Amino acid sequence: MNSVYLKKEDCCGCSACYNVCAKQAITMKPDEEGFLYPEIDQGNCVDCGKCTDICPLTSKGNYKETGIPRFYVARHKAEEVLRQSTSGGAFTAISNLILRQNGVIYGADYDEDFHVLHQRAETAGQRDRMRISKYVQSDMRDIFTQIKADLQEGRKVLFTGTPCQAAGLRGFMAKSRLTDRLYICDLICHSIPSPLIWEEYKRLLERENGGKLVNVQFRSKKHGWSRANSNKGFLFSTERNPDILQEDDRFYHLFFTVGAITRPSCSQCRFTDIHRASDLTIADYWGIEKYSPDWFDPLGVSVILVNSPKGADLFDQCRQELLAEERPKEESLNEQRRLSESSQFPKNRSLFWEDYRHFGFEYVIRKTE
Ligand SMILES: Cc1cc2nc3c(=O)[nH]c(=O)nc-3n(C[C@H](O)[C@H](O)[C@H](O)COP(=O)(O)OP(=O)(O)OC[C@H]3O[C@@H](n4cnc5c(N)ncnc54)[C@H](O)[C@@H]3O)c2cc1C
Incomplete structure (x- = not known):
């Protein structure tokens, strides 16, 4: 096997191929934009084709549900x-239910850096670290293999992640009989930014403010919850003043306004669809x-x-923690473009990356201000 994918738009970096390879012939390596792609060690590859068979982007199946979902508005009671x-x-209510049933939660967290x-x-404490959107592509490592091991031990598992990660897990588990206990919850996803640009941004904040970062928070709700303000309010603090949270919007600006730092596959996302590869979408x-x-709440809906x-069974069981009501699907179809179309890349995306390679991060920040 020469490659799992033909062009970058055909790889979402979910790591299903890496997890499925019985010969450990695949490693996930960052490209020059910092996104992980599978690389095959031809010496170990036995050409079994499992990696391409299960891939949610290049395989025959895309693992989506065929029915039309039911749409609910919901707010946690606490x-x-x-x-x-x-x-x-919503994530807390759904994951609390699984934790109460001695289940395991998988989601996006930070390491110490x-x-x-x-x-x-x-535990609820470990789960709490997964709360809050992190606008950076998460490294999946051997998570799908860990999920399979938990299912083999008879544990219930809730996986949360982006739609392509959810589809990757469905592909990885496609031939397994263990999926009765597996619950998959994806997000409606705008697109996913580069881990390399996130690294550059963190180092810039550290240089400018002195000492290592000790706290970062996307979507802090400092300016309330609303479409207009939710992409403000990134907060951070460093060792120099650990208790003083400062606000900075340059990463959001690169993500949402400039739009040049997200993964190539996001521009042709196969999952911007009402048919989901998950049991629940939040x-x-x-x-x-x-x-x-009456449903609006400045703390979030x-x-x-x-x-x-x-998904219906899971939702029914966790409703006691939520205020919830069924709503017409058209409301969200009108408001959520990522239910029907991929995010569009700016025409000058390649120029952004050329500038970054030649002149560095601070240059592209200044140039795009
Ligand atoms: C990259 C990204 C793009 C998004 N785009 C949209 C959008 O266009 N429209 C929209 O309405 N909502 C979008 N969301 C979803 C939204 O921001 C909330 O994550 C979602 O509503 C859950 O909120 P909550 O209050 O239920 O959960 P919270 O308690 O805030 O939990 C956050 C959940 O998101 C997961 N998560 C956080 N960061 C990541 C990550 N980097 N990769 C994978 N999973 C992650 C966690 O595992 C957890 O399940 C996006 C989220 C992300 C991470």
Whole structure:
């Protein structure tokens, strides 16, 4: 096998191929933009084809549900949870249910240097670290293999992640009989930024402010929860003044306004679809103030898509923690472009990366201000 994918747009970096390879012939290596791609050691490869068979982008199946989801507006009943969540705290309600059943949660966390990576949680404390959107592609490592091991031990598992990661897990588990206990919850996903640019940004904040970063927080709700303000409010602190949270919007600017730092496959995302490769989908209920003003809450409101019978069962069981009501699907289809189309890259995306390679991060920050 020469390669798992033909062009970069055909690889989302979910690591399903790396996890499925019985010969450990695949390693995930960063490219010059910092995104991970599979690289095959031809000496170990036996050409079995499993990696391409299960790939959610190049395989025959894309692992999506065929039915139309049911759409709900939802908000966690506990104000404390709303304050500590990105949207309306749907993730906490769903994961609490699995934890109460002695299950295991997988989601995106930080390591001690604020690299974003998927982790395993068995306690509420470990799960809490997964709260809050981290606008950086998460390193999946051998997470799918760990999930399989938990399922083999009879544990229930909740996986949360981007739609392509969810599809990668479905591909990895496609031939397994263990999926009864596996619950997959994806996000509506705008697109996913580069871990390399995140590293550069963290180092810049450290240079400018003195000492290592000790706290970072995307989507802090400092400016409330609303479509207009939610992409403000990135907070951080460094060793020099660990208790003083400062605000900086340059990473958000590169992500949302310049739009040049996200993964090539996001421009042709196969999962910007009402048919999901997951049991539940969670996101912000943008526009709820127009459709049903009583539901608006400046601390956050979630939309939950119930995509499968298993998702319906999970949602019914966790509803006691939530205020929730079914809503017409058109509301979210109107407001959430990532349910119908991929994010568009700027025409000068390649110029951004050329500038970065030649002149460095501070140059591209200044140039795009
Ligand atoms: C990159 C990205 C793009 C998004 N784009 C949109 C969008 O276009 N529209 C929209 O309405 N919502 C979007 N969301 C989802 C939204 O920001 C919230 O994550 C979601 O509503 C859950 O909020 P909550 O209050 O239920 O959960 P929280 O308690 O805030 O939990 C956050 C959840 O997100 C997962 N997560 C966090 N960071 C990552 C990551 N880097 N990779 C994979 N999973 C992660 C965690 O595992 C956890 O399950 C996006 C999220 C991310 C990470």
